[in-house]
Amino acid sequence: MEHRLPLLAFALALCALPPAAWPQGDAAAPALQSVVVTATRTEAQARDLPASIDRIDGADMRLGRAQVNLSESLAAVPGLAARERQNYAQDVQISVRGFGARAAFGIRGVRLYVDGIPATLPDGQGQLSHVDIASAERVEVLRGPFSALYGNSSGGVLQVFTEEGRGAPALRLDAAAGSDGLLRFGAKASGNTGANDGGLGYVVSASRFATDGYRAHSAARRVLANAKFTLRPHADGKLTLVANRVALPRAEDPLGLTRAQWQARPRGVAPPALQYDTRKTMDQTQAGLVYEHHPSEAHAWQASLYGGRRGTTQFQAIPAAAQGSPLHPGGMIDLERGYAGGDLRWTWHATLAGAPLTLVGGLAYDGLGEDRRGYQNFVGDRLGVQGALRRDERNRVRSFDQYLQADWAPAARWRLNAGLRHSRIRFDARDRFVNAQNPDDSGAARYGATLPVLGASFAASEATRLYATAGKGFETPTLNELAYRAGGQPGLNFALRPARSKSLELGLKSRGAQAGEWSAAVFRTDTADEIATLSSSGGRTLYQNAGRTRRNGLELAWSQTFHRHLQAQLAYTALDARYAGGVHAGARIPGLARQSLYLGAAWRPPAGWRGGVEWRAQGRVPVDDANSDAAGGYGVAAAFAGYAARLAGWELEGFVRADNLLGRRYAGSVIVNEGSGRFFEPAPGRTWLAGVSATARF
Secondary structure, eight states, X not given: OGGGHHHHHHHHHHHTSOOOOOOOOGGGSOSSOSOEEOTTSSOEEGGGSSSEEEEEEHHHHHTTSOOSOGGGTOTTSTTEEEEOOSOTTTOOEEEETTBTTTXXXXXXXXXXXXXXXXXXXXXXXXXXXXXXXXXXXXXXXXXXXXXXXXXXXXXXXXXXXXXXXXXXXXXXXXXXXXXGGEEXXXXXXXXXXXXXXXXXXXXXXXXXXXEOOSSTTOOEEEEXXXXXXXXXXXXXXXXXXXXXXXXXXXXXXXXXXXXHHHHHOTTOOOHHHHHTTOEEEEEEEEEEEEEEEOSSSSXXXXXXXXXXXXXXXXXXXXXXXXXXXXXOOOSEXXXXXXXXXXXXXXXXXXXXXXXXXXXXXXXXXEEEEEEEEEEOSEETTEESSOOOEEEEEEEEEEEEEEEEEEEEEEETTEEEEEEEEEEEEXXXXXXXXXXXXXXXXOEEEEEEEEEEEEEEEEESSSSEEEEEEEEEEEEOOOHHHHSOOGGGOOSOOTTOOOEEEEEEEEXXXXXXXXXXXXXXEEEEEEEESOEEEEEEETTEEEXXXXXXXXEEEEEEEEEEEETTTEEEXXXXXXXXXXXXXXXXXXXXXXXXXXXXXXXXXXEOOSSEEEEEEEEEEEOOEEOSTTOOOEEOOEEEEEEEEEEEEEETTEEEEEEEEEESTTOOOOEEEEOTTBTTSOOEEEOOSSEEEEEEEEEEEO
């Protein structure tokens, strides 16, 4: 506690400074503006597109927040659930319209991009631990049928864009401290070496995060570095280089709790987690290059290349006695992944029947090579250590996609959008652990789909748009979902089939000075061969095709700015997601709440006092396919207050924040179909956070 007191004192002292006029900073931007988005690969006003698209500005993601996880700032997006699990060994849970809720770790069913570089691998597995919130310019979230134009595992698309280096050199230093030993330190340098931003633009940032964890055995450390460089070699071209590295030296995994354990001791840890010292280490480095060329007003080209590697070691709580079979793959995982790919895109602006037409066509290739080894998690009587080798295989995934999109405005009030994407994905596994007791489990699988999307938008008035969209989707199992077979058998589970879906969405968008900006959408998605959790225990999860499912939903969003600096937001989601066939027909799909609500209001002037309040509520969440239990619904409040001033040439900001103000006890997330009944991951009680930042411009 002592090492955090100086930071808290500094934040409070800054709040006592007198007001000072200084240039408008991050806090002046309204939240969720109806501004230009690029989620459909062409720049357009979000309200003009026949799709559900939201944009969150980077300034909103930083104001009064720890800047550790994207889940801190995504609650204002309807249809999206981002749950912070208080478990850095398993990553944040993100689902869009119910896609991705089954993920026991990582992010699935949702396509992820950072600066145009995929953060989702070709098998559909994604993660966002390398996102640097301190340098993020914006996040765009695309939901509904048009997500399928990004290919495999596109229940939704989440894109993060890093700010570009502009203007005079600047240096920003920031720090935050909070409950449960939370500490974060960051630094960012940015600028452009040329006049009028005509030189090399650069944004380089780094941060270090540590926490003791809300629960026992949940401490974590993370180091993150991110760099973005932009250069215009000529008037019609732009070159962008992005590179980042994230390291997780150690993240402890407390596992889930049974209901009895949770109610008795929410800060507790599952006994096997201590017995086997369940934990994870991870190290990822990647880089990407994007070149844009505009040879004329009618034509534009974009080419991108990327590559990286990711190493992961994870100790699970698989009992030593269960590993006696010579076919058992062990209780410790060692993964080495290398991945690379590219995208070539052409954009043509023309006319058709005298009306403006935009065509976008492209090719995308992505490849993944994985060395997967399994070891026993014991040596003799010593548990939680690397033991004998029990699995060794080389896995490869390759995808090749072609896509074509059209945007046509045949009349003053009408806008038509259509697209087609063809995907081919190949999985190959080569077993390198073959002996008399362990036969060769090598194998291969190929998946493919052609995905059409069609949408229309009608301008009922200058402020209001009506739209309808329909399309097909496609989702293959990931390598991690294929990794285990029932009965502890080794080899990949190629019996899993890809899920295929059909979606329909109807929506209304409006914007006015008096009513603010608001939108409403209703949707339905029918899925065949839904990939669902069969069982989960000790950190290991098995998957199955659960038959047909149906998702019916309603999304509402509203935002308004009052008196220039007072801003308010609302986001509401109703989702009825159920199995439509099979053993569990009629049961709700686990891991999903039927309703969620976000309310927020903030006073956000560029200088002086700032503050805000938030209310987040969520309905009951079933924990398994049988709906035998559920995490109860909850509502939690948060508030922050801060101050901004200029002192001795520095732009200073400080804030204090409190979450779960009423000390509500609730489960922040659940582990779907956990075989030992340890479904619940408790959320923290009342917590506090204090942060300061200082920026100098040269």
